Amino acid sequence: MDGPGADGELRSFRSWLLETPDIRNHAKISWVTVDPDAGEMGAGTLETLQLITDNFWQIATFSLSYAAWRNTRAKSPRVTIEHDGKIVTVEGSDNDTIERIIQALTEE
Numbered sequence: 001m002d003g004p005g006a007d008g009e010l011r012s013f014r015s016w017l018l019e020t021p022d023i024r025n026h027a028k029i030s031w032v033t034v035d036p037d038a039g040e041m042g043a044g045t046l047e048t049l050q051l052i053t054d055n056f057w058q059i060a061t062f063s064l065s066y067a068a069w070r071n072t073r074a075k076s077p078r079v080t081i082e083h084d085g086k087i088v089t090v091e092g093s094d095n096d097t098i099e100r101i102i103q104a105l106t107e108e
Contacts, residue, residue: 003077013079014049016069022061027053056106063101067093081105 001010014031017023032048051062066079070093080089081104088104090097 001077001079006077009073009077010049012073013066013069016072017049017051017062017065020061020065023051023053023058023065026055027051027058027062059102059105062105063098066090066101067098 017029030050032050078089078091081101083105086104086107088100090100
């Protein structure tokens with residue numbers, strides 16, 4: 001996520017996913033930290049939420065959970081989703097957005 005308040009929104013989304021039984025019980029959710037580039041100061045920073053799942057059902061559940069979470073936000077930052085090198089950035093929660101997420105996560 002990027003934009004104002006992105007860190008808090010990312011934490012909120014993680015909590016939402018953990019409260020979704022189909023995701024909590026069938027996917028691994030973890031934080032990924034990124035070390036600073038050479039010459040930059042600071043320790044590793046929280047940058048990515050990683051979700052590992054093993055089938056299409058969880059991909060659809062993830063997409064619907066994102067849409068449900070997004071609908072609870074007055075304004076939410078852009079969300080970038082990466083899977084196997086394919087990157088999709090989404091901002092909304094409408095059916096087209098859900099379809100774009102599913103397509104990005106299922107294309108080989």
